[in-house]
Amino acid sequence: MRKKCNKKLRSTSIQDLKAKPIIDILLVVNDIERLDNYSDQFEKLGYEVMGEFGIKRRRYYRKGGDNRTHQIHAFQHDNIQEIERHLSFRDYLRQNQTVSNEYGILKVELAHKFPNDIESYSDGKEAFIKKIEREALKWHWLNRGN
Numbered sequence: 001m002r003k004k005c006n007k008k009l010r011s012t013s014i015q016d017l018k019a020k021p022i023i024d025i026l027l028v029v030n031d032i033e034r035l036d037n038y039s040d041q042f043e044k045l046g047y048e049v050m051g052e053f054g055i056k057r058r059r060y061y062r063k064g065g066d067n068r069t070h071q072i073h074a075f076q077h078d079n080i081q082e083i084e085r086h087l088s089f090r091d092y093l094r095q096n097q098t099v100s101n102e103y104g105i106l107k108v109e110l111a112h113k114f115p116n117d118i119e120s121y122s123d124g125k126e127a128f129i130k131k132i133e134r135e136a137l138k139w140h141w142l143n144r145g146n
Helices: 032-044 080-095 097-113 118-142
Strands: 023-029 047-049 058-063 070-076
Touching: 023 032, 023 080, 032 047, 032 058, 032 070, 070 080, 080 097, 080 118, 097 118
Parallel strands: 023 070
Antiparallel strands: 047 058, 058 070
């Protein structure tokens, strides 16, 4: 059973964003396929090994089951598009309180609507995330070096 989003819970990477307190880790490696050799070690640390899990050339690991505490998104160093997409999204929300608030409200609404259905919760965020990712990447490139 998935816990409902509590108003007191906050993002671990974006100040004041309502979220479950999940540690998001972005891991960059030399060879993504070699990372597969370490699946047993990840499992011994309590992670589920999820493979690409919907994003090509990624390895995804999550810990904590329905009460997830950590997730790792691993990419090969030359997968610049995915690495920048993740970091730009985070940085854009950090710099844009209005957008961050909108995202937080959406997450709370979806958590209440789908308290036991993580797939529907994730699907409900998808359009907003894609829109913000486009804005974030544009913002990233226009503000690069400033």
